[in-house]
Amino acid sequence: xxxxxxxxLPKRADPYQxxxxxxxxxxxxxxxxxxxxxxxxxxxxxxxxxxSNLNIPSYDKTFIDGYAINNEETKTANPAKPTxxxxxxxxxxxxxxxxxxxxxxxAIYVACGAPIPKGATATVKVEExxxxxxxxxxxxxxHTGEGIIPLGDDLRKGQLILRKGHTLRPQDLGVLASxxxxxxxxxxxxxxxIISGGDELLKQCQTNPxxxxxxxxxxxxxxxxxxxxxxxxxxxxxxxxxxxxxxIANALENxxxxxxxxxxxxxxxxxxxxxxxxxxKPGVVTQGVLLRPGAISGFGIVNGKPVIMxxxxxxxxxxxxxxxxxxxxxxxxxxxxxxxPKINAKISEDVKNGPQFRFLLVxxxxxxxxxxxxxxxxxxxxxxxxVNSNGYAMIPPHTELKKxxxxxxxxxxxxxxxxxxx
Amino acid sequence: xxxxxxxxLPKRADPYQxxxxxxxxxxxxxxxxxxxxxxxxxxxxxxxxxxSNLNIPSYDKTFIDGYAINNEETKTANPAKPTxxxxxxxxxxxxxxxxxxxxxxxAIYVACGAPIPKGATATVKVEExxxxxxxxxxxxxxHTGEGIIPLGDDLRKGQLILRKGHTLRPQDLGVLASxxxxxxxxxxxxxxxIISGGDELLKQCQTNPxxxxxxxxxxxxxxxxxxxxxxxxxxxxxxxxxxxxxxIANALENxxxxxxxxxxxxxxxxxxxxxxxxxxKPGVVTQGVLLRPGAISGFGIVNGKPVIMxxxxxxxxxxxxxxxxxxxxxxxxxxxxxxxPKINAKISEDVKNGPQFRFLLVxxxxxxxxxxxxxxxxxxxxxxxxVNSNGYAMIPPHTELKKxxxxxxxxxxxxxxxxxxx
Numbered sequence: 088x089x090x091x092x093x094x095x096l097p098k099r100a101d102p103y104q105x106x107x108x109x110x111x112x113x114x115x116x117x118x119x120x121x122x123x124x125x126x127x128x129x130x131x132x133x134x135x136x137x138x139s140n141l142n143i144p145s146y147d148k149t150f151i152d153g154y155a156i157n158n159e160e161t162k163t164a165n166p167a168k169p170t171x172x173x174x175x176x177x178x179x180x181x182x183x184x185x186x187x188x189x190x191x192x193x194a195i196y197v198a199c200g201a202p203i204p205k206g207a208t209a210t211v212k213v214e215e216x217x218x219x220x221x222x223x224x225x226x227x228x229x230h231t232g233e234g235i236i237p238l239g240d241d242l243r244k245g246q247l248i249l250r251k252g253h254t255l256r257p258q259d260l261g262v263l264a265s266x267x268x269x270x271x272x273x274x275x276x277x278x279x280x281i282i283s284g285g286d287e288l289l290k291q292c293q294t295n296p297x298x299x300x301x302x303x304x305x306x307x308x309x310x311x312x313x314x315x316x317x318x319x320x321x322x323x324x325x326x327x328x329x330x331x332x333x334x335i336a337n338a339l340e341n342x343x344x345x346x347x348x349x350x351x352x353x354x355x356x357x358x359x360x361x362x363x364x365x366x367x368k369p370g371v372v373t374q375g376v377l378l379r380p381g382a383i384s385g386f387g388i389v390n391g392k393p394v395i396m397x398x399x400x401x402x403x404x405x406x407x408x409x410x411x412x413x414x415x416x417x418x419x420x421x422x423x424x425x426x427x428p429k430i431n432a433k434i435s436e437d438v439k440n441g442p443q444f445r446f447l448l449v450x451x452x453x454x455x456x457x458x459x460x461x462x463x464x465x466x467x468x469x470x471x472x473x474v475n476s477n478g479y480a481m482i483p484p485h486t487e488l489k490k491x492x493x494x495x496x497x498x499x500x501x502x503x504x505x506x507x508x509x
Numbered sequence: 510x511x512x513x514x515x516x517x518l519p520k521r522a523d524p525y526q527x528x529x530x531x532x533x534x535x536x537x538x539x540x541x542x543x544x545x546x547x548x549x550x551x552x553x554x555x556x557x558x559x560x561s562n563l564n565i566p567s568y569d570k571t572f573i574d575g576y577a578i579n580n581e582e583t584k585t586a587n588p589a590k591p592t593x594x595x596x597x598x599x600x601x602x603x604x605x606x607x608x609x610x611x612x613x614x615x616a617i618y619v620a621c622g623a624p625i626p627k628g629a630t631a632t633v634k635v636e637e638x639x640x641x642x643x644x645x646x647x648x649x650x651x652h653t654g655e656g657i658i659p660l661g662d663d664l665r666k667g668q669l670i671l672r673k674g675h676t677l678r679p680q681d682l683g684v685l686a687s688x689x690x691x692x693x694x695x696x697x698x699x700x701x702x703i704i705s706g707g708d709e710l711l712k713q714c715q716t717n718p719x720x721x722x723x724x725x726x727x728x729x730x731x732x733x734x735x736x737x738x739x740x741x742x743x744x745x746x747x748x749x750x751x752x753x754x755x756x757i758a759n760a761l762e763n764x765x766x767x768x769x770x771x772x773x774x775x776x777x778x779x780x781x782x783x784x785x786x787x788x789x790k791p792g793v794v795t796q797g798v799l800l801r802p803g804a805i806s807g808f809g810i811v812n813g814k815p816v817i818m819x820x821x822x823x824x825x826x827x828x829x830x831x832x833x834x835x836x837x838x839x840x841x842x843x844x845x846x847x848x849x850p851k852i853n854a855k856i857s858e859d860v861k862n863g864p865q866f867r868f869l870l871v872x873x874x875x876x877x878x879x880x881x882x883x884x885x886x887x888x889x890x891x892x893x894x895x896v897n898s899n900g901y902a903m904i905p906p907h908t909e910l911k912k913x914x915x916x917x918x919x920x921x922x923x924x925x926x927x928x929x930x931x
Contacts, residue, residue: 129734199774199820256735257727257729257924261895297691298689299691305547305683310679355601357574470680473684476680499678501924503678505676506845
């Protein structure tokens, strides 16, 4: 028989040095932006500082339902001897701008949001008054400005509202809309193409065309989208160098970076590194890292775009995803915030680590108000292990963690918050 | 002039009693479900327990690139005296099912994911071997099962995988897909119609048709969608009882519940409670709660569907939203998880509260690894105050909180996690 053409991995890299090298290679990128309607901006990242172009409110208005008066006239008011005002008009929010004035002894009915009439210095709530025909009685001294939101109280023209890199929340959209903005300039979502290998998936597709053969790609796509990027599943590459090269080349055209799953190890049919090398300089930068699981992870650069090469085994694939793809999404997103929620916890059992970094899957939970990180590794990092996990810890080489010692847990994404807090 | 037709609020309700009453009124609802493609299930809530219908893997396979052998033959192997095997074949993942066998003195090359050939009891990694023409040397004793994932190791047929009420994450979709599922049965997203009042918004629309007049509805819609419901902005109701009634009636047809913003207080043009009463029994259940801000919040029930009446002032509107609308979304979502992330923190200043519950807006931040809740109330709960906040605390009546005492903060939603952790 033919001798299998076994290749050996290059010297394995320190995972964090490799990660730094990757991020450095893309750090000079100018991030793409787009201007989109505010209604579509929820969760998107602002690409420039937002300043107020108006005073808000743009006139003195009331935030109560009641009467606008001159508060000087209530100086002597008390329950036994109320001050009476003649009601001479009504103002509603719709009535701005108004020429109505309040004179001595007069009150104007104002509905919440209405403009303050000229001559009024305060408002008094309906609930604090008594009505007699067309007069209204006030039973206490009303202070200047009561119930009034003065011009510019909320926002002054020129004031900085939100910083570049901020993730837009509902209230942010509200304040931008109140400034008559209808669109915002945000960073484009990073476009991430995902390609899975190889022939066994294609065979599954033939056997059962309705089923989802590349379910690991589904997982990676979900993780990618939860971190704020736009994943695109590009299908399955067969175990053939020409086809692998072609698929990677096509995917590169329409994405910020590519993730391949499988086909990048030292096996006979592992064509991804060869394809990446064939497509352009520098090609493969890192193949293999001192990480367990995930040792086969690596990346290359083709035409300035990263190709993240993830192992085909799910536990290793997830480890490689968080080592290379997740920080890359962060770099392309323009966000000021950390890519992953990090929570300090106590480890629930002793963990002893060998000469490599260890990607330790954990289930983080709260017990008596404290966070406990429970290692979840069952067999060989199967999909159910990931289902039983909500995050991971990176254990440095030659480390012995005693039960109850501190460990930083990175949650997979914000979806995992749902069942942790509270 | 005409005497303004001022109405008075009914006796104000305890906010939590009112909330309980609302949730009790809808607790008998049968939640609607739908069967949708797995690709669309991210973040959706499973509506029935999911069991494994297969053994995964469905046959013994390897998770390494290497050689399948009978490990008995390596008992004496050591670096000085390796055991040699004749390579008699290759197996790839695509080769399942296989009839290939390993006999004494033989090894089969196996690629990661390949089936284990008959006669093999373990696998040894390429990296741990040396190749000579068509033989391969092994330098240590290999243990039974090394590198093998046995049949059913990941999932046993009939095993419970995910519980009803679980929010589907990327890895959950992966495991369901690995069971050849293509769809999942999930709860329908609660449909929430949002109507804002009144004439001043319509006037703004006329003055500046391009701008977003009802920006508070935009905020409420965003909060609603971040909690997992599907908001529908129904536009602006004018200050006219017939129109208000008609808009609420129409919205009721196509939603699980309605949120109105404004028009529900004691002002002359506050027609929402009248409309709700006119539309059916019991009509308004609660109008006014002992809550500051948010006192004007209330709800009614029309044809068994809730109408949440929120105040028109933004701070009060948000308070009413979290008192009534947020728990209602939780009830309609079918999720097992808490509606809001709750974080225990230290309060950054003294807080003294009067006879009502206080909806205290705060900015939660981490300082030296501890959570600090900083009250954000500036003026009169303006939109910028909400922008400066990421959550709230509910302070009971007649409570005096000293600086640095404990307080539970509810984050507005998971988007707020972004800038808190880490």
